[in-house]
Amino acid sequence: xxxxxxxxxxxxxxxGRISILNCDYxxxxxxxxxxxxxxxxxxxxxxxxxSSIKDKNEDGRFTVFLNKSAKHLSLHIVPSQPGDSAVxxxxxxxxxxxxxxxxxxxxxxx
Amino acid sequence: NAGVTQTPKFQxxxxxxxxTLQCAQDMNHNSMYWYRQDPGMGLRLIYYSASEGTTDKGExxxxxxxxxxxxxxxxxxxxxxxxxxxxxxxxxxxxDRxxxxxxxxxxxxxxxxx
Numbered sequence: 001x002x003x004x005x006x007x008x009x010x011x012x013x014x015x016g017r018i019s020i021l022n023c024d025y026x027x028x029x030x031x032x033x034x035x036x037x038x039x040x041x042x043x044x045x046x047x048x049x050x051s052s053i054k055d056k057n058e059d060g061r062f063t064v065f066l067n068k069s070a071k072h073l074s075l076h077i078v079p080s081q082p083g084d085s086a087v088x089x090x091x092x093x094x095x096x097x098x099x100x101x102x103x104x105x106x107x108x109x110x
Numbered sequence: 111n112a113g114v115t116q117t118p119k120f121q122x123x124x125x126x127x128x129x130t131l132q133c134a135q136d137m138n139h140n141s142m143y144w145y146r147q148d149p150g151m152g153l154r155l156i157y158y159s160a161s162e163g164t165t166d167k168g169e170x171x172x173x174x175x176x177x178x179x180x181x182x183x184x185x186x187x188x189x190x191x192x193x194x195x196x197x198x199x200x201x202x203x204x205x206d207r208x209x210x211x212x213x214x215x216x217x218x219x220x221x222x223x224x
Contacts, residue, residue, distance in 0.1 A: 034213075043114070044153070098153075
């Protein structure tokens with residue numbers, strides 16, 4: 001049973017518009033949620049995280065929103081740039097290790 | 111500043127052969143991890159080591175063994191490779207338990223078992 005789910009395998013947006021990537025989780029014991037970005041033939045790189053006691057965290061063009069009651073988080077990228085094209089993984093931490101979603105491939109069209 | 115270094119980057123094995131994937135970090139991190147990534151499935155935890163001298167199973171440990179050789183190095187061994195172990199393997203490290211960030215990943219080992 002997947003504890004972290006990303007239901008959209010792919011997303012395509014125009015340059016300059018907003019990209020919204022979604023993630024759902026089932027385990028209430030997760031204490032942090034993280035987003036990683038991955039290019040082909042490279043390891044995942046950390047993008048942004050949020051504590052389970054917060055509902056929003058912002059870092060430049062990237063904002064993560066957490067809705068604990070719905071067990072849902074989202075990553076907003078504004079404005080989207082062609083260099084943002086990559087696979088984005090949602091991950092959740094339970095102090096032991098990270099549990100990953102299956103990823104969403106974002107394509108930003110120039 | 112190398113971060114997490116994995117060797118080899120690519121490997122082809124025949125079914126039944128054995129091999130060890132090497133991982134080393136130079137950030138003085140306590141925790142180290144091995145994940146595998148398969149198409150459409152994200153990264154799944156194989157084994158982890160919370161500190162030198164300790165190892166624990168993750169979600170998919172069958173067919174693998176690990177050794178935390180010292181604080182820097184964490185190796186993953188396949189004793190008898192199977193085609194189902196064809197995957198990309200990522201090693202990661204983290205400084206403190208309970209941190210919401212600080213995981214650093216290596217660039218991966220692409221393993222094919224024929």
